[in-house]
Amino acid sequence: MHKPAKILTIVGARPQFVKASVVSRELRQFPELSEVIVHTGQHFSAAMSDIFFDELDIPQPHYNLGIDSLSHGAMTGRMLEEIEQVIEAERPELVVVYGDTNSTLAGALAAAKLHVPVAHVEAGLRSFDMRMPEEINRILTDRVSDLLFSPTKTAVSNLEQEGFANFPAKIIETGDVMFDAVLFHRERANLSAETAARLPAELNGCVLATIHRAENTDDLARLTSILSSLEEIHKTVPVLLLLHPRTQKIIDENGIKPNVWLAEPVGYLEMLYLLERCSLVMTDSGGLQKEAFFMGKFCLTLRDRTEWTELVEAGVNHLVGTGRETILAGFEALSAKKFDSTISPYGDGRAAEKIVRAIAEYL
Numbered sequence: 001m002h003k004p005a006k007i008l009t010i011v012g013a014r015p016q017f018v019k020a021s022v023v024s025r026e027l028r029q030f031p032e033l034s035e036v037i038v039h040t041g042q043h044f045s046a047a048m049s050d051i052f053f054d055e056l057d058i059p060q061p062h063y064n065l066g067i068d069s070l071s072h073g074a075m076t077g078r079m080l081e082e083i084e085q086v087i088e089a090e091r092p093e094l095v096v097v098y099g100d101t102n103s104t105l106a107g108a109l110a111a112a113k114l115h116v117p118v119a120h121v122e123a124g125l126r127s128f129d130m131r132m133p134e135e136i137n138r139i140l141t142d143r144v145s146d147l148l149f150s151p152t153k154t155a156v157s158n159l160e161q162e163g164f165a166n167f168p169a170k171i172i173e174t175g176d177v178m179f180d181a182v183l184f185h186r187e188r189a190n191l192s193a194e195t196a197a198r199l200p201a202e203l204n205g206c207v208l209a210t211i212h213r214a215e216n217t218d219d220l221a222r223l224t225s226i227l228s229s230l231e232e233i234h235k236t237v238p239v240l241l242l243l244h245p246r247t248q249k250i251i252d253e254n255g256i257k258p259n260v261w262l263a264e265p266v267g268y269l270e271m272l273y274l275l276e277r278c279s280l281v282m283t284d285s286g287g288l289q290k291e292a293f294f295m296g297k298f299c300l301t302l303r304d305r306t307e308w309t310e311l312v313e314a315g316v317n318h319l320v321g322t323g324r325e326t327i328l329a330g331f332e333a334l335s336a337k338k339f340d341s342t343i344s345p346y347g348d349g350r351a352a353e354k355i356v357r358a359i360a361e362y363l
């Protein structure tokens with residue numbers, strides 16, 4: 001490709017800012033490619049959005065659609081309508097979407113309907129649980145994408161098994177952009193003075209926990225079971241629970257006050273800092289399962305299924321579900337083990353470079 005081409009990047013939620021940051025940096029190395037960034041507004045607060053743009057050196061979005069806090073249908077529908085207008089105004093050669101959120105699906109669908117090619121970064125991941133909104137978003141996004149950038153061999157084989165080889169889309173195994181991000185930013189891991197003042201002074205060896213996925217937060221029985229397990233663990237090893245706004249809202253509404261260390265969400269460099277110091281991660285996040293692995297920490301995943309199956313097979317990630325017994329048993333089992341893994345399923349840290357090269361060749 002030698003002629004100039006415009007890439008429209010759609011982001012909206014926290015993990016997408018991390019993923020887009022490494023691809024955006026790589027895009028800037030190609031003078032013939034220009035990037036227009038659209039922020040749907042799905043995540044909007046300083047702690048969930050602004051800090052990532054600042055820390056990760058992402059160019060300010062050209063468009064901020066301000067669409068947040070709606071039901072899934074309303075959110076996706078409004079995004080679809082507004083992204084369509086942006087695409088019509090900008091006339092990009094390609095739209096890039098990331099991951100599995102409502103912003104991903106809306107961006108992919110708007111582009112496909114206007115016959116603009118779509119590149120999906122993180123294609124082919126499957127949890128095989130259609131109750132998860134993310135699984136629906138992944139499958140539909142993959143189906144309308146032209147370039148399927150898969151982070152792992154498992155993701156490629158998922159696509160092949162679903163018949164994607166029969167579609168005109170191109171499947172490319174690139175490695176995981178989140179691995180690129182950790183390698184690039186790890187040395188800058190740091191806690192701001194402001195955050196440090198809000199956290200306990202001695203964080204070494206704590207359990208680092210997050211809960212935000214709808215299947216856990218929107219089911220009070222599951223949520224209280226997870227929280228009571230964390231409280232039990234906190235009696236022996238301190239648990240630092242970072243509260244996503246969704247979780248914060250639900251515990252406030254239900255008058256729940258978990259007896260663990262509670263804190264607001266932190267930035268990316270702060271998360272890396274906490275990952276360096278913690279003894280174990282407990283989470284239902286997709287991204288954090290991998291970040292724990294990149295930073296050499298075990299993860300207890302508070303879900304029944306995960307799309308990052310390689311880590312479970314390697315024994316560094318234990319799927320413990322949400323039952324108190326299984327969570328506590330998982331914690332006991334891991335307490336005695338030393339992290340030791342030689343697997344490297346997520347590429348060589350050059351996923352973004354491979355993605356941008358493939359885009360340039362495609363256009």
Ligand code: UD1
Nearest residue numbers: 013014015042043044045048069101102103133134245246
């Ligand atoms: C979304 C994604 C999920 C991803 C997660 C990453 C979907 C279906 N879900 O879930 O896959 O793992 O992002 O964090 O797209 N809120 C704030 N401030 C913010 C952002 C959200 O207060 O900056 C509140 C919203 O008002 C809402 C709640 O948090 O009440 C949930 O936000 P929403 O964007 O609906 O989904 P997430 O749970 O963040």
